[in-house]
Amino acid sequence: NIKAGRGGIKSYLMFAHAETLVPLLTLLGLYVDGFKLTADTPLSVREKRAFRSSQITPMASNLLLVVYKCRTGRKGATYRVRALHNERTVALPVCQGSLDCPLETLLSEYASPSASCGFEAHCECRGPE
Template identity: 40%
Template sequence: LVEAAFFLCSYELSIRSVHSPWCFLFDKSDAKVLEYQSDLKQYWKRSHGHVISSLSSCPLFHHIFRTLDKAGRPRRSTDASPEPASILVGHAETLLPLLSLLGLYKDETPPTASNYQSQHGRTFRTSRIVPYAANLLFVLFDCQRGPRLQLLVNESPVRFPGLQAEDAPLYRDVRAAYRHLLDGCDFHRECEGRSGGRGPNTEL
């Protein structure tokens, strides 16, 4: 009931821009605890908590890099121009596993039910990573030394793990950083091999 009341407060505030009567039940410290509770759920269900969660995005990961490979391929003057954009639509449940597969927002110490007090500076905050209208952009630039790739999360530049020196590193360097996934990350093999012993999902 406490969680339901907090959601009513949050939804009315974010959707209708009204100060819901439900909000009077909570102070700022309550909100932080309930935010952490939500982050715990998403971390262990759809993000870095279990490897299989991020590996569920293998097909999407390969699709993205096939599209980038095609766009960055050298062309002759007689070749048709590449598509200016490839747009895919999904949900937060689509983005979180993919962001995890890319190695983003992974804190040194994972959040647990017992370390709330030490997690105030965590980067894994779903309210900031996957808010309403969350988006992930891969922008490929045609540069003199070769194509460069910039990553943006919710229109803000984010640097690739292991390539922190540049906002838009060479595309070949990005591919090299993710070589282990490009050469592997087989959805069927990973999911079939890790599904044993899992019980039914009883979450409401």
């Protein structure tokens, strides 16, 4: 609606459980640690990791994507998106450190996440034997 210039909807709300929110946060590239967590990972490293499910998806966890319409004079408008996770602004990695990002950047990055997934490479698929 926003790109087509239709006014109508001012908010679009969806609700889900933590089991749905965690994969979405992962897809967005949030809370990524630079190491593989194993039983041998030192406590000092484990305590500082970014991906802590009890903190990123507590009771009533939420993710908000706010779209801003920015007027640019005669050229019309541009759109920017800001992400808030649990009421705190977060920088999406695709936005390269900026707290808000051009809508076009998000649309091109996440247009079809399953296309680059490589399902067959990650999952062993066998038909009935």
